[in-house]
Amino acid sequence: xxxxxxxxxxxxxxxxxxxxxxxxxxxxxxxxxxxxxxxxxxxxxxxxxxxxxxxxxxxxxxxxxxxxxxxxxxxxxxxxxxxxxxxxxxxxxxxxxxxxxxxxxxxxxxxxxxxxxxxxxxxxxxxxxxxxxxxxxxxxxxxxxxxxxxxxxxxxxxxxxxxxxxxxxxxxxxxxxxxxxxxxxxxxxxxxxxxxxxxxxxxxxxxxxxxxxxxxxxxxxxxxxxxxxxxxxxxxxxxxxxxxxxxxxxxxxxxxxxxxxxxxxxxxxxxxxxxxxxxxxxxxxxxxxxxxxxxxxxxxxxxxxxxxxxxxxxxxxxxxxxxxxxxxx
Ligand SMILES: Cc1cc2nc3c(=O)[nH]c(=O)nc-3n(C[C@H](O)[C@H](O)[C@H](O)COP(=O)(O)OP(=O)(O)OC[C@H]3O[C@@H](n4cnc5c(N)ncnc54)[C@H](O)[C@@H]3O)c2cc1C
Numbered sequence: 001x002x003x004x005x006x007x008x009x010x011x012x013x014x015x016x017x018x019x020x021x022x023x024x025x026x027x028x029x030x031x032x033x034x035x036x037x038x039x040x041x042x043x044x045x046x047x048x049x050x051x052x053x054x055x056x057x058x059x060x061x062x063x064x065x066x067x068x069x070x071x072x073x074x075x076x077x078x079x080x081x082x083x084x085x086x087x088x089x090x091x092x093x094x095x096x097x098x099x100x101x102x103x104x105x106x107x108x109x110x111x112x113x114x115x116x117x118x119x120x121x122x123x124x125x126x127x128x129x130x131x132x133x134x135x136x137x138x139x140x141x142x143x144x145x146x147x148x149x150x151x152x153x154x155x156x157x158x159x160x161x162x163x164x165x166x167x168x169x170x171x172x173x174x175x176x177x178x179x180x181x182x183x184x185x186x187x188x189x190x191x192x193x194x195x196x197x198x199x200x201x202x203x204x205x206x207x208x209x210x211x212x213x214x215x216x217x218x219x220x221x222x223x224x225x226x227x228x229x230x231x232x233x234x235x236x237x238x239x240x241x242x243x244x245x246x247x248x249x250x251x252x253x254x255x256x257x258x259x260x261x262x263x264x265x266x267x268x269x270x271x272x273x274x275x276x277x278x279x280x281x282x283x284x285x286x287x288x289x290x291x292x293x294x295x296x297x298x299x300x301x302x303x304x305x306x307x308x309x310x311x312x313x314x315x316x317x318x319x320x321x322x323x324x325x326x327x328x329x
Contacts, residue, residue, distance in 0.1 A: 002035045004090065008083070008097035008106065009042045009055065010074070016042075016054050018166060019098035019206065024058050025164040026125055027096055033127045037061045039092075043082060043182075045072040052177075057169040062176045070185045074102050076109060078185035084113050086180065092154055094132060096125070099158035100206050107158040117151040123163045123263075132157060137261060142280055161206050162263050202236040204253060209235030209266045212255055212282070213243055216271015216292065216311055220248035225312075226270060229319045232326065238262065238282075240272045256281035268318075270311045274299025291315065 005027050009020040020040075027038045042052045043066040055063045064086070070078040083095070083106075095110070097103040099121040111118035119125065122134035123144075132149040134157060149155050204210055211230040213223055223237065230237045239249035241256055255262055257277040267285035272278060274290070274297055282288070283302055290303035291311045300306040307314055 002037045003093035005030070005036045005038050005094040005096065006083075006092045007038065007040045007060075008079075008095065008103070009040050009052075010098060010100065010102045011044065011051075014051070016052070017098065017100070018208070019100050019103075019159075019161040021054070021058070021166045022161065022164040023096050023098050023159050024060060025167045026122075026159050028059070028167060029164070030094075030125060030127050036094075039064060041083065041086070042066070043068070043071040043079065045069050054169075056173045056175045056177070057171070058167050058175070059170040060175055062178060064178050064180050066180045066182050068182045068184060070182070075185065076105050077187045078182075079106055080110050080113055081185055081187075082182055083110055085182075087114060087154055094127075095154055095156045097156075097158050099160045101203055103158045107156055111156045114154055114156070116153050117149045117155060119147055119149050119155075119157040121160050122157050123160050125157055125159065136160075137284075160263065162208060162265065204236045204238045204255065204262055205260045207236035207262070208264050209233045209268075210238045210255070210262055210264045210282075210285075211235055211268045211270065212238035212240065212272060213249070213270045214240035214272030214278075215242040215246070217243060217248065218271075220246075222312075223248060225315045225319075229268070229315060229322070232319060232322050233266075235264070235266070238267075240275075240278050269299050269303070270315060272299055273297045274302065291318075 007023045007027050010017050038060040039062040040055050040060055041064050047065055047067045052063060097107055107118055119134040122136050124135040126133055132155045134147050135144050138145050211226045213226050217223055226237050238255045239253045241254055243249050244251055244254045257280050259281055261281050263284045265286045267282050268289045270291045288303045289305045290299040291307045291314045292300060293310055295308045
């Protein structure tokens with residue numbers, strides 16, 4: 001019998017987030033192992049068809065639309081309540097969501113509410129011999145652990161952003177749309193948007209492109225160079241621990257063993273030597289560019305493109321080149 005798999009859809013700047021589409025890829029991949037009915041949960045406020053049209057072209061079976069003012073921003077309490085109420089009614093076997101800033105909050109609290117197991121921050125997920133099984137990095141990415149979830153009822157997993165591709169869209173729409181009524185959340189809910197505003201800018205663990213600076217940046221003010229480049233590329237600014245210890249960047253920008261583990265498509269390391277504690281946080285990036293005046297710096301050995309030179313000369317040149325590319329020059 002077909003099992004029901006839900007993917008939770010989050011939005012970013014009023015658009016379906018890339019990570020949510022990646023989770024649909026993970027679901028489709030799993031659908032090759034077992035018979036799955038893949039359904040997406042899309043909750044928002046004042047929803048029009050345009051808001052979720054992209055979901056209709058993913059080749060999935062059904063989209064549930066929940067339109068309520070409680071979902072204007074991400075409200076953890078309301079989301080948790082909605083999904084657990086729906087889970088009681090529809091009995092899904094698996095719930096997947098991105099391990100982004102929202103999913104990292106929702107997945108564990110939902111698993112607590114539903115009294116079930118959770119596979120968090122998976123880089124690979126599959127269904128084997130009746131179990132949900134995943135690969136997830138531990139010890140800052142130095143070890144890949146395989147975890148099998150053996151529990152009754154619904155199984156929950158969060159998928160690390162930028163590991164699965166965005167699915168190819170289909171022209172023919174066969175996806176059903178079902179409107180679900182929600183009566184509103186009576187409790188107090190944490191609204192994550194406020195936290196993001198306090199942090200400012202894009203979270204590095206969700207960014208597709210990261211421009212990171214280290215001790216070689218020499219001052220907090222010089223990070224403006226990296227901010228310019230990151231803005232142009234639509235990315236985020238990261239930092240080594242030395243830069244954070246100097247007080248040039250906040251701790252939530254730190255990449256590495258005691259910071260965040262990131263896997264963007266492009267990681268540009270500027271004035272970072274490449275200590276092992278930094279490398280474990282970024283060495284799974286798809287393309288690494290390092291700018292360093294020392295050709296023997298360890299980061300140069302793992303870089304796909306190693307630029308030997310003074311970053312204060314190189315970064316403005318790079319920024320100008322990218323600007324020209326973007327404007328068709
Ligand atoms: C328990 C523990 C946990 C740690 N966790 C982390 C962590 O999470 N993240 C992390 O990053 N570190 C971490 N560290 C610290 C780590 O060991 C390094 O000290 C740190 O990563 C070095 O930062 P850096 O590369 O910016 O500085 P440095 O090692 O001082 O390197 C600066 C680099 O900039 C280059 N440079 C200087 N000027 C220029 C210029 N004008 N143009 C081009 N290049 C220039 C230099 O050649 C040099 O390679 C940890 C350490 C310990 C002990």
